[in-house]
Amino acid sequence: MDAFPAASCRVAALFRLGKGMAGKTETVADTATGENKVLKKARASSAGSKAARPRATPKRDAARNQDLEDTKVVPRSRRAIETYEKLIAAAGELLGEVGFERLTTNAICERAQLTPPALYRYFDDKYQIIEELATRLQKRQFDAFAVWLFKNGATLDTSENPILLADWFRTASEIIETQPGGVWTIRAMRALPHLAHVRLEWQRRFTDQMFRFYRPAITDLSDETLWARLRIRAEFGFVVDELALEEDRVARSTLFKEAALILTGMSRLTTS
Incomplete structure (x- = not known):
């Protein structure tokens, strides 16, 4: 007779434990579902913002190109200024000799006795x-x-x-x-x-x-x-x-x- 109540207590305890675990599982599932909903909503919002984002225009392209041009080095030290002026002088001499169609950056570097990296530090092209x-x-x-x-x-x-x-x-x-x-x-x-x-x-x-x-x-x-x-x-x-x-x-x-x-x-x- 004493064994039955004890067994019943154990069964009740296991039932309560199982119910508690089920509740936790439901809570985790609900949380995951909520997170998925949030993620889906965020993705939809991101897609919408991309769709609404204005396309590139010549004005924006020009502004971006200006930003790139602004990254060019401005000669400040005496050595840098000397290098810069050598390139300008060489370009002027060659331009007078061969014209702008036959003028090349390699020829400018050769005349100035400088390497191409020195030229491209200050200029993109001729x-x-x-x-x-x-x-x-x-x-x-x-x-x-x-x-x-x-x-x-x-x-x-x-x-x-x-x-x-x-x-x-x-x-x-x-x-x-x-x-x-x-x-x-x-x-x-x-x-x-x-x-x-x-x-x-x-x-x-x-x-x-x-x-x-x-x-x-x-x-x-x-x-x-x-x-x-x-x-x-x-x-x-x-x-x-x-x-x-x-x-x-x-x-x-x-x-x-x-x-x-x-x-x-x-x-x-x-x-x-």
């Missing part, structure tokens, strides 16, 4: 080197024009203008010819899509320079009209540069004189 040459050439002309403008700009709409303007055309041409590779740099700015932005940027800088000089004195034109007339003059100046280099059937003295007469006759800065 076009970036030509861009640096173009920037330096335009900077020389820009600074020289500032001096000319300060000295002669006040007489730009007088009878002296053609003579003074012809003198500037002559100065601009001399700067190009004395710059290593200058002639081919001008040709590259006109012919290479890689350098179109350089040409446009400097044309606008010349225009802005003239605009700041003349705006206080010329009050009968709107900002838009004055800037437009000056922009035409800037463009015309680049055309004269190219004609002086390419056209051998017109004497330069004649070219500069006639260009100045045409420009001053067609585009006066004032309304009078």
